[in-house]
Amino acid sequence: MNDLRIRAAAPEDLDAVLAFWKTAAEGTSISDDRAGVERLIARDPEALILAERDGELVGTVIAGFDGWRCHLYRLAVDPVRRRQGIGSALLTAAEERFVRLGGRRGDAMVLARNETAHHAWRAAGYTPEEHWRRWVKPLVE
Template sequence: MTDIEIRPARPADLPGLLAFWAHAAEGTSITDDPDGISRLLERDPEALILAERDGSLAGTVIAGWDGWRCHLYRLAVHPDHRRQGVATALLDAAEARFRALGGRRGDAMVLDHNALGRSAWQSAGYTPDSGWSRWTKPL
């Protein structure tokens, strides 16, 4: 879609980004705060990808690359922009980034109870990997 602008997030985007996630994303993360996002942008300024339409934030995805694996987080599209190609544009940008960095496979964090999110990821060609479970420990 030509009316969607894809670009990396900048520090000035952080306040609006947190408000956007509170409205458009499913669930919250322990790192959903200015310090967490600032650290991400300092470490990898290209990782947090935004989609804008008419100057307004329409969607986000974090395309994290650790030098070995390609991790996708926080795919979120504003309810007014869903089913209009925003998620596709974001994932195309994330996958292009990964390919340019030498990535071979993307993995996505998807909440089990998020039916809308699971459908979006499935439509993009991603499938659950039943051989793995996510283990976490707050630090």
């Protein structure tokens, strides 16, 4: 896995990231547009972590820390490159970032219907907390 490069996204990566998510990420979010991702990296330049192999984007994770909680979003790996340690490498990078920032526990947004993702998250040591529910309110239409 020596050829895997993990790094923070830069503004010039955003179009490639958005295109990547269309094939590698399950589901969409209200923030899955250029303006949303630009705001993310403008506020926290190290939050969007990329994995590259031979210069090609092969995985992403958003590791957001608000000073209180460590949030993981958009763990996505190229479907033809899954089960090669890319997701694990991304989560390790995210967790190391959280520890450096003083974070104590990571939480992940994982679609209930995405069984493939459930296996990956469990393998990384994450467990669902069934006693919690996510409550949402769109702030824009």
